[in-house]
Amino acid sequence: MKDYLRKHPQVRTIRVAAADLNGQARGKRIPSRYAEKAVKDGTRFPFSVLSLDIWGEDIDDSPMVFEQGDQDGVLKPTERGFMPMPWLEAPTALLPIWMFRENGAPYEGDPRHALNAVVKRYKARGLTPVVAMELEFFLIDDSGKTLQVPPSPRSGKRRKAAETLSIRALDAFDTFFTDLYDACEAMDIPADTSTSETGLGQFEVNLMHCDDALRAADDAWLFKMLVKGLARRHGFAASFMAKPYAEYSGSGLHTHFSVLDAAGDNIFDSGGPKGTAALKQAVAGCLAAMHDSTLVFAPHENSYERLVPGRHAPTAICWGYENRTAAIRIPAGSPSARRIEHRVAGGDVNPYLMLATILGAALVGMEDEMEPPPPVTGNAYAMDLPQIPSSWEAAIDAFENSDMLYRFLPKELIRNFVLTKRQEMHYISDLTPEERIELYLDTV
Template identity: 80%
Template sequence: MKNWLRKHPEVRTIRVAAADLNGQPRGKRVPVRFADAVVENGTRFPMSVLNLDIWGEDIDDSPLVFESGDKDGILKPTERGFMPMPWLDSPSALLPIWMYRENGKPYEGDPRHALSSVVARYKKRGLTPVCAMELEFFLIDDSGKNLQVPLSPRSGKRRKAAEIMSIRALDSFDTFFTDLYDACEEMDIPADTAISESGLGQFEINLMHCDDALRAADDAWLFKMLLKGMARHHGFAASFMAKPYPEYSGNGLHTHFSVIDKDGDNVFSNDGPEGSDMLRHAVAGCLAAMRDCTLLFAPHANSYDRLIPESHAPNAICWAYENRTSAIRIPSGNPAARRIEHRVAGGDVNPYLMLAGILGAALIGIEDQMEPPKPITGNAYAIEDLPLLCETWEEAIDAFENSEMVARIFPKELIRNLVMTKRQEVHYMAELSPEEKTEIYLDTV
């Protein structure tokens, strides 16, 4: 890590940042001459900092604050190391960190440690998840009273219609996307295909698959930070808010995953289109935990505006082969690449918690050899009597808190902290107008 800074003498300051339960980067700005001390010894800040609400406020009555004296955790660099921050004007470097207790044990309220624990359980069985994510987002001009598409740097005009997979829409922001891809290269974020989507000024970028689930979640977390920063650098906003425009589809974050064994073989493949028994068990686990994990896939008040019928977002708990109306889709193609696509999450999620929930549920299905119901055919929105995701934020919080499956995936402290956070947000969000809610979510999530 020190060598990276030696090779980049232009860097004047560093940021050390960890993800809190909302996926917000929390940390410090440090002059570069003190960077070696951070690498060697870590840094310290209160454990409660990873358990703030969406406004960055302490959680009322949290045992992490006054009851415990607001004690420190120790933040150590992750294996990612230093990387540039191309959206800033002055040369700066980001060092991702995660939290440990004073005794050296991982802090149970850190979302990255939650994912690491799930991955370790796969490793004990000789298995490795392979993950990829598709992130949808809106480019938005938020300078006026109403949100709208930014002016195209090429034409000076606003495209006021959705344009699915339009080359013209992509080319309208060619300079921005070129700079964005260059920045992804600098940060070693594996950004692949970009397309325009069905929302107003909406796009999607796919991140390449990775056989390190922690790195895949890092990539998504860092990409969200980078995209929002680069958009502001270009004079507009980029947002992963689940539903900024009521009349258009919202932002999803679709996760593709398979599992390989010690020999590198895909255990979801049986050389046929239907996939293996292991794939069915994993699907069954995902379905069984889906309602109780709604809070991970829809963590904010605005998230539930996206999960409505006929909106390109699933609201029913079901699976299918090559069917994008289902919550879980098994894509067609080469049997050696057989995988599961989990389509529930919005773009506003914490990638670490979301991926821990998905992979943890799939592993429970594998461990318990669970069997799923029959896959559906046709339009999932038109099929009656399918079980549903939680329909309200409050219902999702209660389901998450009381779930036996959630308790098999996450430590008690993280469950408690997240539930307290969300109940506080429910209370204060009720006092805000729709415009005020949009204002807070547009930049944060």
């Protein structure tokens, strides 16, 4: 880590940052001459910081604040080390960190530790999850009273329509996407294919599959930070909020995963299109946890505007082969690449918490040898099936009262997340629709 700053003497300041439960980067700015201390000794800030609400406020009834004296945690660098922050004007380095207790134990309210604990359970069984993510986002001109597509830097025109898989839409923002891919290269984020999507000014970038789930979540978290920051340098906004436009589809964050055994073989590969018993058990686990864990996949008030029938986001708790109306899709293709696609999450999620939940539920399904219901064929929106909670309040209640989630998420994290979401729900009721959009546009 010290070598990075020696090789980049132009870097005058660093940021140390951890992801809170909402996926917000919380941390400090430090002059680079004091960076060695942050690497060696860590940095400190209160445990309560990782469960602030979406405004960055303390949780009123959290026991961590006044009841426990708002004690500090110790934050240490992750394995990622320093990386550039290409969206800033001055040369700056980012050092991702995560939180520990004074005695060196992981802090269970840290979402990155929650994912790490799930991955360790896979490793104990000789298994390795392989993960890839598809992140959708909107490019938005938010300079006026209403949101609209930014004018193309090339033509100066606005295309006020969805342009699904349009090369023209991608080329209209070629300078932005060229800078984005260059920045991903500099930050070692494995950005692959980009496409234009069905929303107004909506795009998707796929991140390549990775056999390190922590790194995959890091990549998604860093990518979201990069896209939002870089868009501002280009004179417009980028947002991963679930649904900025009522009349268009929202943004999802689809997760593909398979599992390798100790020999490096895909345990979902049956040699044919249907997959193995392990695949079906993992599907069953994901379905069994889906109702109670919806809050993870749809963490904000705006999230539930995306989860409506017929808008390319799942609403029924079901699975199917090559069926995008189902919450769980088994894509076609080579049997050696047989995998599960989890389609519920919006773009506004915390990637660490989302991945801990998906992989944790799948592991419980395999441990308990669960059996899924029959796969659906046809339009899942038109079928009489169990439904994902349709309101934020119902999702919070289901998350709080779940028995299954305690099998793979820490008790302290569950408590903190519920307290955070209940406070947000209380205060957001005072906001106008315009104020709610403004809140989520830049934060999530």
